[in-house]
Amino acid sequence: MPKWFMPLAGLCAVMFAASPFLIANADYESTMGLVQKIFYYHLPSAWIFLLSAIVCGIASARFLFRGSPRQDRLAYAAAELTVLFGAIVLVTGPLWARKAWGVWWQWDVRLTSSLMGWMVAWAYLLVRKYGGPGSDKLAAGLALFGMANVPFVYVSVNYWRTIHPATTVVPTLPVDMGLALWFSVACFLLLFVLLLRLRVHLEEQRSRLDALYLSLDE
Amino acid sequence: MSLVGAIGISVLLLCAPLAAQQPQPQPQQQEEFVPVSQLPAQDQLPAAPLLVIAYAFVWLALFAYLVSVARRLSYVQREVERLESDMKRGSRS
Numbered sequence: 001m002p003k004w005f006m007p008l009a010g011l012c013a014v015m016f017a018a019s020p021f022l023i024a025n026a027d028y029e030s031t032m033g034l035v036q037k038i039f040y041y042h043l044p045s046a047w048i049f050l051l052s053a054i055v056c057g058i059a060s061a062r063f064l065f066r067g068s069p070r071q072d073r074l075a076y077a078a079a080e081l082t083v084l085f086g087a088i089v090l091v092t093g094p095l096w097a098r099k100a101w102g103v104w105w106q107w108d109v110r111l112t113s114s115l116m117g118w119m120v121a122w123a124y125l126l127v128r129k130y131g132g133p134g135s136d137k138l139a140a141g142l143a144l145f146g147m148a149n150v151p152f153v154y155v156s157v158n159y160w161r162t163i164h165p166a167t168t169v170v171p172t173l174p175v176d177m178g179l180a181l182w183f184s185v186a187c188f189l190l191l192f193v194l195l196l197r198l199r200v201h202l203e204e205q206r207s208r209l210d211a212l213y214l215s216l217d218e
Numbered sequence: 219m220s221l222v223g224a225i226g227i228s229v230l231l232l233c234a235p236l237a238a239q240q241p242q243p244q245p246q247q248q249e250e251f252v253p254v255s256q257l258p259a260q261d262q263l264p265a266a267p268l269l270v271i272a273y274a275f276v277w278l279a280l281f282a283y284l285v286s287v288a289r290r291l292s293y294v295q296r297e298v299e300r301l302e303s304d305m306k307r308g309s310r311s
Contacts (some may be wrong), residue, residue: 019272033265034265034266034269035265035268035269037269038268038269038272038273041272041273042272042275045276084279084280084283086274087279089234091272091275092272092275092276093273094274095268095269095271095275095291096268098268099263099265099268124302133262155238179271191280195284195287196284198287198291199287201286201291201296202290202291205291205294205295205298206294209297209298209301210296212298212301212302212305213301214305215305216301216305
């Protein structure tokens with residue numbers, strides 16, 4: 001692992017430990033009250049969910065067109081993180097919605113397209129695990145679909161009728177709410193970089209192991 | 219300015235906030251009590267448990283994933299070391 005990994009992991013842990021204090025100090029939203037504070041982890045996870053789907057898609061495209069195994073390892077790692085952060089979004093969102101909207105789930109465009117992106121990431125992992133020979137290329141194709149879904153997820157709240165808050169909420173946040181949000185975004189972004197590096201390292205070690213098995217057979 | 223004029227202006231300035239103040243809306247008299255069970259579902263629900271579950275889920279999911287990656291990594295590294303030592307032993311003999 002690179003030298004920067006452990007200091008940054010320590011910094012990330014400290015930032016995550018500090019984030020609840022900033023979130024607690026942020027003002028309450030006028031109509032939703034306490035439950036709106038789920039937003040400070042829900043939104044950064046959603047952004048990281050979309051970012052990892054993009055990373056997975058770009059790495060898969062490079063793998064498909066250049067055949068680089070390094071890009072394939074990056075795509076595999078990013079797909080797993082898409083599933084992880086997608087799960088966080090799809091659990092924290094309904095918990096917030098139950099209080100704010102009175103229902104756990106709405107089949108509106110934002111929620112449905114997010115669920116679809118998450119299922120595409122799951123499909124990628126399942127194809128990689130059980131697809132047999134050639135599954136890496138098939139999964140890379142799936143990752144392209146996952147990436148194409150990302151802009152649709154993001155802009156959907158601005159173009160379709162939905163009760164999900166619009167993207168205009170973030171730029172209009174007052175200072176204390178904005179500070180808590182951007183601090184959480186920094187925490188999740190740093191965590192994403194660290195987890196991605198760790199997960200890529202695991203794939204590198206697996207490739208090394210496969211090479212050793214092959215050399216033993218010969 | 220004469221003394222009377224100065225007093226007049228001072229009184230006007232002092233009274234201006236009182237004159238500008240709007241009459242406060244009177245709280246409405248309650249004619250019936252509504253039991254909390256008759257409120258819409260989302261108004262009856264306490265927010266704190268939902269908030270705690272959401273944050274606990276995030277922390278637990280991240281921790282579980284970290285443990286899972288660490289376990290997989292240690293297994294693969296152990297296997298790599300074992301194979302490498304087997305190969306070294308094989309090349310010596």
